[in-house]
Amino acid sequence: MKKIALVILILTSAAVFSQTQGPVKASVEEQAAQIADQTAEYPGGIGSFRKTVGQKIKISHIKGVRGKIESFAKFSVNINGEIEDLTVAGENKEFNKEVERAIRSMKTKWKPAEYNGTPVKMLFTLPFIANFE
Numbered sequence: 588m589k590k591i592a593l594v595i596l597i598l599t600s601a602a603v604f605s606q607t608q609g610p611v612k613a614s615v616e617e618q619a620a621q622i623a624d625q626t627a628e629y630p631g632g633i634g635s636f637r638k639t640v641g642q643k644i645k646i647s648h649i650k651g652v653r654g655k656i657e658s659f660a661k662f663s664v665n666i667n668g669e670i671e672d673l674t675v676a677g678e679n680k681e682f683n684k685e686v687e688r689a690i691r692s693m694k695t696k697w698k699p700a701e702y703n704g705t706p707v708k709m710l711f712t713l714p715f716i717a718n719f720e
Contacts, residue, residue, distance in 0.1 A: 623700035627664035627709040630695060637713065643689035644717075649681045652719045658683045660690060660713050666706035668696035677715075686715050 629636040649656075658677030662670050675687040700709035 623702045623707055623709055624704075625701040627668070627700040627711070628698040630698075633713075636693075637715075639693060639695075640686065640689045640715065643692055644685050644715075646717075648685050649679065649717075649719075652679060652682070652717075655716060655718050656682050657714060657716045658686050660686055660715060661711070662690070663708050663710045664697045664699060665708050666699050668699045670697070682715075682717065 656677065656679045658675050658679070660673065660675045662673040665671050670690065670693070673687060673690055675683040675690075677683050677686075699706040701707065
């Protein structure tokens with residue numbers, strides 16, 4: 588059952604990238620993050636990131652759920668390749684907490700985004716979907 592839910596989680600969710608609009612007087616770093624030449628990359632790609640998060644989610648911590656639940660993880664990858672500013676929102680608080688815990692437990696660094704050859708911060712929004720039967 589856990590494996591089925593995990594497989595469904597991985598297969599049914601699609602990567603969605605989002606960059607937020609900065610303030611009118613954004614710093615040079617913030618402006619660069621909005622127009623990066625090269626996006627931030629997780630070793631093995633975004634699919635590998637999502638798979639690793641899915642493997643770290645403990646389905647047993649999510650109780651009494653039937654059907655489909657969805658959470659959105661918003662975070663930035665800083666110039667050192669580390670995840671920061673992580674927030675997870677969705678309809679199920681237990682699933683949100685579990686997605687957040689799984690992402691925070693990951694220690695693998697990303698390759699930071701670049702603008703004109705200089706590392707810059709990049710913002711992401713990724714959906715995580717699970718189906719419980």
